[in-house]
Amino acid sequence: MDAEASPSSIASHLRRALGAARHALAATSRLVLDIALPTLCVSCREPVNGEGVCAACWAKLSFIAPPFCPRLGIPFVYDPGPDLLSMEAIANPPAFSRARSAVRYDDVARTLVHALKYQDRTDLAPAMGRWMARAGKELLGEADMLVPVPLHWRRGWSRRYNQSGALARVISRQSGARVAAESLRRVRATEQQIGLSRAQRASNVQGAFKVAADRMADIQGRRVILVDDVLTTGATVDACARALLRAKAAQVDVLTFARVVDSHKAPI
Numbered sequence: 001m002d003a004e005a006s007p008s009s010i011a012s013h014l015r016r017a018l019g020a021a022r023h024a025l026a027a028t029s030r031l032v033l034d035i036a037l038p039t040l041c042v043s044c045r046e047p048v049n050g051e052g053v054c055a056a057c058w059a060k061l062s063f064i065a066p067p068f069c070p071r072l073g074i075p076f077v078y079d080p081g082p083d084l085l086s087m088e089a090i091a092n093p094p095a096f097s098r099a100r101s102a103v104r105y106d107d108v109a110r111t112l113v114h115a116l117k118y119q120d121r122t123d124l125a126p127a128m129g130r131w132m133a134r135a136g137k138e139l140l141g142e143a144d145m146l147v148p149v150p151l152h153w154r155r156g157w158s159r160r161y162n163q164s165g166a167l168a169r170v171i172s173r174q175s176g177a178r179v180a181a182e183s184l185r186r187v188r189a190t191e192q193q194i195g196l197s198r199a200q201r202a203s204n205v206q207g208a209f210k211v212a213a214d215r216m217a218d219i220q221g222r223r224v225i226l227v228d229d230v231l232t233t234g235a236t237v238d239a240c241a242r243a244l245l246r247a248k249a250a251q252v253d254v255l256t257f258a259r260v261v262d263s264h265k266a267p268i
């Protein structure tokens with residue numbers, strides 16, 4: 001029998017042809033989508049090229065620069081001199097060593113964080129992560145690994161991906177510190193922190209995090225940076241830091257994209 005005309009060879013020809021057609025169709029629909037949906041600036045809705053924020057909206061962000069509290073990263077209105085801590089750091093010393101954030105949590109920052117978190121705007125992660133890498137340069141120089149603050153699996157499922165993990169991957173590419181995404185687990189679901197007082201936030205997340213048993217050896221003796229999108233009272237990262245320190249991490253620092261800054265509190 002002629003090999004070219006055998007039923008199995010016809011079938012394989014057909015499969016290849018179908019495969020090619022499917023591929024072409026997928027490419028075309030992608031192209032159509034690209035044309036139909038230009039990327040809009042997440043803040044002002046103007047069309048942008050590439051990343052999801054226009055230059056004007058980036059310029060509106062309030063980047064945090066020295067002088068700030070060496071412990072908590074809270075910006076100071078005037079420079080109180082080297083090594084002077086904020087009142088917050090003295091009154092409530094955190095479990096972590098140092099916290100740094102790229103920007104103040106204002107309207108533009110909130111729009112970015114919400115778009116990344118709830119609207120699947122993963123295109124924002126590269127720019128946000130780059131600013132975080134810049135803000136955390138000092139910490140990153142000493143770090144062994146990046147640990148994103150984990151979502152509870154139920155929330156991770158409904159939201160499909162962890163925004164802190166997306167930011168950590170960008171920071172890793174910028175700094176070379178590896179991401180240890182599975183090290184820290186959220187062992188119980190917590191209420192949303194929004195609307196809770198400082199004390200309520202702390203008790204809400206107490207004991208909510210744990211280092212996975214099979215990752216203990218990986219954490220022991222390591223200098224870890226916790227990565228999250230926003231630092232509010234610091235209750236969540238503090239609970240995470242305690243879990244990492246219980247697993248004998250050598251040091252835990254915190255790096256977030258934004259932080260809430262209470263402008264009424266001046267340094268001592």
Ligand SMILES: [Zn+2]
Pocket residue numbers: 041042043044045046053054055056057058
């Ligand atoms: Zn804009």
